[in-house]
Amino acid sequence: MKRLIYIGLLLTLFTNCEDVIDVDLNTAEPKLVIEASINYFKNTAANEQSIKLSLSAPFFDEIIPPANGALIQISDTSGNIFNFIEENNTGIYNNNSFIPVIDEVYTLVINYEDEIYTATETLTSVVPIDYVEQNNEGGFSGEDIELKAYYNDPLGINNYYFFEFISDIPVVPTLAVYDDTFTDGNEIFGFYTEEDLEPGDIVTIRNYGVSSQFYDFMFILLQQGGDSGGGPFETQPATIRGNCINTTNPDNFPFGYFRLSEVDELIYTVE
Numbered sequence: 028m029k030r031l032i033y034i035g036l037l038l039t040l041f042t043n044c045e046d047v048i049d050v051d052l053n054t055a056e057p058k059l060v061i062e063a064s065i066n067y068f069k070n071t072a073a074n075e076q077s078i079k080l081s082l083s084a085p086f087f088d089e090i091i092p093p094a095n096g097a098l099i100q101i102s103d104t105s106g107n108i109f110n111f112i113e114e115n116n117t118g119i120y121n122n123n124s125f126i127p128v129i130d131e132v133y134t135l136v137i138n139y140e141d142e143i144y145t146a147t148e149t150l151t152s153v154v155p156i157d158y159v160e161q162n163n164e165g166g167f168s169g170e171d172i173e174l175k176a177y178y179n180d181p182l183g184i185n186n187y188y189f190f191e192f193i194s195d196i197p198v199v200p201t202l203a204v205y206d207d208t209f210t211d212g213n214e215i216f217g218f219y220t221e222e223d224l225e226p227g228d229i230v231t232i233r234n235y236g237v238s239s240q241f242y243d244f245m246f247i248l249l250q251q252g253g254d255s256g257g258g259p260f261e262t263q264p265a266t267i268r269g270n271c272i273n274t275t276n277p278d279n280f281p282f283g284y285f286r287l288s289e290v291d292e293l294i295y296t297v298e
Contacts, residue, residue, distance in 0.1 A: 057082040059094055059144065061271050061283030063135055065101070066235070067127040067150060068290045076125045078111050080118045080139065083282060093118025098138040103131050127287075135271070135285045142275040146285035153188065153236030154178050156293045157214075165220055172224040172297060175216040176232045182212030187242035189235040189288070190217035196228055204237070204245045228297045235288035244269055244284055 062079040080094035099111035099120045111120035129152045137144040156176050165173030180186055185207065192201040201219055217234060224230075237245075248267055269284035 055083075056279075057084065057092070058279070059137075059139055059281040059283075061137065061144065061146075061269070061281050061285065063146070063271075063283065063285040065125070065127070065133070065150070065287040066290045067129075067288065068292060069155065073127045074125050075121070075123050076109075076111075077122075078120045078135075080120065080137070094139060096139075100136050101125070102134050102136070103128070105131075127289075129289060133287055137271075142273055142279065144271050144273050144281055146269070146271040148241075148270060148285050148287050149238060150287035150289065151187075151236035151238055152289045153234055153291055154181065154186075155291045156217075156232060156234055159232065159293065159295045160216070161298055166222065171220050171222050173218070173220040174230060174232075174295065174297075175218055176234070176293065176295075177214055177216045178234060178291075179214050180207045180210055180212055184211075185239065186211075187237045187239055188217070189237045189241070189245060190219075191231075191233040191235070192217075192219040193231040193233070194221060194224065194228060195230075196221070196223055196225075198223065202245070202249060204242050204249065206239075206242055224297055226297050230295045230297065232293045232295060234291045235286075236290075237286060237288055240270060241284060241286050 060081045060083055062081075065076050067073040078099055080097055082092045082094050084091055093116065095113065095116050095118060097113070097120065101109045101111070103126070107126055109122045109125050111122045113120050127150055129150055132147060132149050135146045156178050158177055160175040160177065162173040162175075165171045176190070188205045190203045190205065198221055201221070203217060205215065205217065207215070217232070219230065219232070244267065251267070268280060269282065271281045271283055271285055273279050273281060
């Protein structure tokens with residue numbers, strides 16, 4: 028009986044120690060989030076393009092509110108103007124007549140709630156992915172599947188690459204950026220591994236040509252959001268600003284980036 032009473036007291040003690048802790052996070056006024064990625068896939072017309080506008084939300088909110096009612100246009104140096112029209116109050120704005128020209132400079136202008144946001148960027152070319160090499164003995168266990176997507180970097184030109192690996196298994200796409208500072212003119216590769224990858228799975232590999240400014244932006248973003256963060260020499264967390272500015276009220280700066288890329292896509296079936 029004494030033993031049962033003792034066990035009961037212990038269970039009561041442990042149960043009483045389970046308290047719900049409400050985290051009181053700081054709040055701020057919502058900011059405009061601009062997802063303006065113009066992608067010119069090789070061997071396509073690339074006339075249909077979309078821009079997504081949303082508003083920043085508290086950390087624990089499950090719904091990201093769209094930014095409705097904006098006026099959006101992109102113009103080039105030849106005087107062409109491409110208007111983007113919102114689709115059913117979704118915050119997604121579409122254009123079906125965009126004209127992509129490699130090395131052309133484009134300017135984005137967004138009018139949202141009587142404030143003007145602008146950005147300027149160049150449509151950057153990219154070399155094709157030549158082939159994919161598979162290694163079935165990768166990772167720490169020696170049992171993970173690794174993929175290397177090889178491409179030849181042009182000699183004597185500063186190039187910056189943004190890789191996206193999308194698998195048909197339920198995992199978050201893998202993103203990576205590369206530059207040719209130490210590999211100029213050589214055959215190099217984008218690297219992908221996923222421990223749940225198995226033969227027969229489909230991996231979509233995309234290589235984007237990007238500017239040096241976008242490379243810097245994405246490099247810092249991946250450093251702060253990656254699994255390897257937390258070391259003594261890691262980049263310190265900070266608000267990362269893209270190339271979009273608020274010309275009406277600079278203090279009310281937006282999040283996001285205006286990027287234009289030529290894209291090479293390769294769909295690979297794991298062997």
